[in-house]
Amino acid sequence: MSGWLVIAGLGPGNEQLVTPEVSVALRDATDIVGYIPYVRRVAPRVGLTRHESDNRVELDRARNALEMAAAGQRVVVVSSGDPGVFAMASAVFEAVEAGPPHWRDLDIRVLPGVTAMLAAAARAGAPLGHDFCAINLSDNLKPWQVIEKRLRLAVEADFAMALYNPRSSARPEGFGRMLHILHDICEPKRVLIFARAVSTPEETLRVVSLAEATPEMADMRTVVLVGSSATRVVSRAGSPFVYTPRSVLA
Amino acid sequence: MSGWLVIAGLGPGNEQLVTPEVSVALRDATDIVGYIPYVRRVAPRVGLTRHESDNRVELDRARNALEMAAAGQRVVVVSSGDPGVFAMASAVFEAVEAGPPHWRDLDIRVLPGVTAMLAAAARAGAPLGHDFCAINLSDNLKPWQVIEKRLRLAVEADFAMALYNPRSSARPEGFGRMLHILHDICEPKRVLIFARAVSTPEETLRVVSLAEATPEMADMRTVVLVGSSATRVVSRAGSPFVYTPRSVLA
Numbered sequence: 001m002s003g004w005l006v007i008a009g010l011g012p013g014n015e016q017l018v019t020p021e022v023s024v025a026l027r028d029a030t031d032i033v034g035y036i037p038y039v040r041r042v043a044p045r046v047g048l049t050r051h052e053s054d055n056r057v058e059l060d061r062a063r064n065a066l067e068m069a070a071a072g073q074r075v076v077v078v079s080s081g082d083p084g085v086f087a088m089a090s091a092v093f094e095a096v097e098a099g100p101p102h103w104r105d106l107d108i109r110v111l112p113g114v115t116a117m118l119a120a121a122a123r124a125g126a127p128l129g130h131d132f133c134a135i136n137l138s139d140n141l142k143p144w145q146v147i148e149k150r151l152r153l154a155v156e157a158d159f160a161m162a163l164y165n166p167r168s169s170a171r172p173e174g175f176g177r178m179l180h181i182l183h184d185i186c187e188p189k190r191v192l193i194f195a196r197a198v199s200t201p202e203e204t205l206r207v208v209s210l211a212e213a214t215p216e217m218a219d220m221r222t223v224v225l226v227g228s229s230a231t232r233v234v235s236r237a238g239s240p241f242v243y244t245p246r247s248v249l250a
Numbered sequence: 251m252s253g254w255l256v257i258a259g260l261g262p263g264n265e266q267l268v269t270p271e272v273s274v275a276l277r278d279a280t281d282i283v284g285y286i287p288y289v290r291r292v293a294p295r296v297g298l299t300r301h302e303s304d305n306r307v308e309l310d311r312a313r314n315a316l317e318m319a320a321a322g323q324r325v326v327v328v329s330s331g332d333p334g335v336f337a338m339a340s341a342v343f344e345a346v347e348a349g350p351p352h353w354r355d356l357d358i359r360v361l362p363g364v365t366a367m368l369a370a371a372a373r374a375g376a377p378l379g380h381d382f383c384a385i386n387l388s389d390n391l392k393p394w395q396v397i398e399k400r401l402r403l404a405v406e407a408d409f410a411m412a413l414y415n416p417r418s419s420a421r422p423e424g425f426g427r428m429l430h431i432l433h434d435i436c437e438p439k440r441v442l443i444f445a446r447a448v449s450t451p452e453e454t455l456r457v458v459s460l461a462e463a464t465p466e467m468a469d470m471r472t473v474v475l476v477g478s479s480a481t482r483v484v485s486r487a488g489s490p491f492v493y494t495p496r497s498v499l500a
Contacts, residue, residue, distance in 0.1 A: 129340030
């Protein structure tokens with residue numbers, strides 16, 4: 001019985017962005033657990049069972065993975081991006097804390113990955129090159145008032161921002177409300193980047209001003225980056241470079 | 251003449267955390283440019299020139315790299331972690347904006363990497379599992395007042411925080427001042443993680459409460475993670491798991 005549980009980040013989509021450490025864990029696993037599209041990124045092979053589950057059942061999925069590891073299996077819970085950023089790692093430790101005491105003694109490791117905001121920022125230039133924050137816009141797990149408060153304080157702090165899960169068919173209005181708040185407190189020229197499915201064949205990147213931004217520019221495969229007041233757009237033939245300078249003047 | 255410039259993230263230190271995409275760029279390069287310890291992570295070989303430069307000369311280094319790419323060389327500027335997070339990508343685009351117009355037409359790509367805070371968070375559990383921010387504590391490039399304002403607003407927003415460059419021999423006092431501010435506005439039980447040289451043989455990880463934290467726990471190889479008010483410590487034999495729950499209650 002030497003089971004283990006690895007919570008691994010598969011990166012934003014392209015196999016060239018999966019770390020060797022994660023590839024080794026996937027190779028050694030007996031069981032892959034996760035949301036359907038992420039599990040399907042792992043090729044089937046003899047000796048490997050792939051456990052696909054639907055969205056929004058993170059705690060059930062985590063408990064299932066922990067039970068299998070406790071029974072001696074070698075389990076990889078897969079997330080896209082980094083597993084610690086709005087993904088499965090928190091759910092697993094939540095399950096550990098609430099679960100039987102022997103779960104705490106399991107061999108549990110988190111393997112980091114390239115999270116969506118870093119892949120998106122890299123495509124645009126360096127929009128997160130100075131202090132920044134990451135906010136999950138989904139209000140499934142927190143009240144909208146908390147999101148609004150954080151947005152307002154983040155703008156006051158003049159952070160660049162990465163907004164995850166900006167919009168889904170179940171929550172079509174939140175992102176429009178978010179844009180209204182930004183209109184309220186930012187200049188119309190504030191830079192927004194809509195980065196969709198970065199590193200996959202469906203990748204699109206759109207650099208617009210706040211004045212030009214519309215809710216339809218985002219969906220669940222989009223991460224939205226919002227510049228700080230200092231973020232610069234360097235125009236050129238093709239998509240511009242966007243970067244936030246390293247310095248703040250006194 | 252088909253020179254290019256890649257700005258690549260080498261990850262936190264371990265070769266198992268370098269993405270395949272970055273490894274390919276390093277293999278195809280004629281020139282590697284960067285701060286001495288990062289350049290030395292790339293093995294010497296015939297046909298490769300390694301250009302080592304000191305810290306704090308980022309703009310000179312960027313211009314040098316751009317000139318070589320414009321002359322047809324295949325140049326990789328290396329950063330540790332992710333090049334877009336308090337690293338070389340911003341400096342390169344700053345140089346592009348201020349430089350000759352033909353630099354804007356160069357083939358410039360940023361290749362993301364695993365940034366220090368994600369590697370550190372993975373080791374501890376999932377302390378950045380909910381909304382969070384990243385702040386560079388170095389006041390080389392911004393006044394201390396800006397850092398203090400951002401810290402206070404980040405705590406008010408109840409972000410978890412990743413603090414980069416917390417302390418150096420040239421700036422021994424800043425981190426102590428930062429702890430004073432936290433004492434002022436956070437409960438003594440607030441969780442801090444001092445993660446040093448994660449993924450290297452010198453790795454250390456220390457989980458303490460704010461009441462226990464001292465300035466000496468940090469140096470320039472440390473990233474400090476500060477939990478939100480909701481961050482949980484799951485005790486066990488050995489280092490505890492630390493995670494921030496995905497939910498905020500109304």
